[in-house]
Amino acid sequence: MTTKVIDVKNGFQSQDDIKEAASILLAGGLVVFPTETVYGLGGDATNESSAQKIYAAKGRPSDNPLIIHIASPEEAEPYAVTSETYYRLAKAFMPGPLTVVLPRKESIPLRTTGGLQTVAVRCPSHPIARALIREAGIPIAAPSANLSGKPSPTCARHVIEDLSGRVDMILDGGNSEIGLESTIVALDGNRATLLRPGAITADALRCVCESVTVAPSVVAQLAENERPLSPGMKYKHYAPSVPFVLLKGSKNNILDFLKKEQKEKKCAILCYSEETAELENKNLVDIGKSENLDEQAKRLFTALRDADKLGVDIIYGHLPTTDGIGLALYNRMLRAAAHTILEV
Numbered sequence: 001m002t003t004k005v006i007d008v009k010n011g012f013q014s015q016d017d018i019k020e021a022a023s024i025l026l027a028g029g030l031v032v033f034p035t036e037t038v039y040g041l042g043g044d045a046t047n048e049s050s051a052q053k054i055y056a057a058k059g060r061p062s063d064n065p066l067i068i069h070i071a072s073p074e075e076a077e078p079y080a081v082t083s084e085t086y087y088r089l090a091k092a093f094m095p096g097p098l099t100v101v102l103p104r105k106e107s108i109p110l111r112t113t114g115g116l117q118t119v120a121v122r123c124p125s126h127p128i129a130r131a132l133i134r135e136a137g138i139p140i141a142a143p144s145a146n147l148s149g150k151p152s153p154t155c156a157r158h159v160i161e162d163l164s165g166r167v168d169m170i171l172d173g174g175n176s177e178i179g180l181e182s183t184i185v186a187l188d189g190n191r192a193t194l195l196r197p198g199a200i201t202a203d204a205l206r207c208v209c210e211s212v213t214v215a216p217s218v219v220a221q222l223a224e225n226e227r228p229l230s231p232g233m234k235y236k237h238y239a240p241s242v243p244f245v246l247l248k249g250s251k252n253n254i255l256d257f258l259k260k261e262q263k264e265k266k267c268a269i270l271c272y273s274e275e276t277a278e279l280e281n282k283n284l285v286d287i288g289k290s291e292n293l294d295e296q297a298k299r300l301f302t303a304l305r306d307a308d309k310l311g312v313d314i315i316y317g318h319l320p321t322t323d324g325i326g327l328a329l330y331n332r333m334l335r336a337a338a339h340t341i342l343e344v
């Protein structure tokens, strides 16, 4: 299959482009589109064979459910059993980087939900994503547009690396604004369980929900055969091809350790901007200032992909704080490092 790449950094340049993208989806094909979180690999959520094609293109296990993307919160009605809390969350955070898990209606095939009786619903804020959903007139099932196990794509270059020849079209909208996938919550009345942390933080959710419990799989390693509430959490993810180790300790201890390692090993470092002047300028990947968690979120997946191409034997990074969006960074970095933390 040849993959058509269209530049939409300044919006859809012609009616023909948006019509072509929508008609690919309606005919059961696959279109990669930008969102404010990461790029999505889109297909018709109501079409079983589209879901099957998505799993095949990603090489993703078919028990890992897909999120359905709609243009406004009420559009969930034909596909999911909504609730008062859903609409209160929608009022506060949609359109935006929040996914809500709701009971499924029959119109969404089990193939899309990975066999679950629930469906995850999200209403993205990115204008290209919204225009595409509106034009197609269907909910778009879209996991992150990476090969299974690789970091989620935050620019078209990542998507092309992973999916060229496997999808019909890629819409290149430039760099993703947030850079980490959406926050996912499951609801029980007015109580929420945080299944995956993202830019909508636990504290922000607490302004709407009576209580917010963080699912154990967000910060802890699952025991063998343990079933997480969110199936995706059990899969190895974001992992570079060489060991990735997260360092914990004081600023000075970490710098001393890294300086020593640079002399003794072929290592790459996901370092803070202020450390670049202190370390040897070799295989450093700047992930932003230590205080700037938003910048680190934005750069993390590119940094992991770039570090993996340096031909080193080991990659080091900092164990992030769990405050605010830090919890999302912590969760992704922990999984990329297969929970390897070194205290120095």
Ligand code: AMP
Pocket: 064, 065, 066, 067, 101, 113, 116, 118, 119, 120, 142, 143, 144, 181, 182, 184, 195, 229, 230, 231, 232, 233
């Ligand atoms: P991705 O689309 O790559 O961001 O991954 C989607 C994530 O959403 C996976 O980790 C899934 O496990 C999770 N997810 C999707 N649907 C559901 C659902 N019905 N219940 C719980 N988690 C879900």
Ligand code: MG
Pocket: 143, 144, 152
């Ligand atoms: Mg993903």
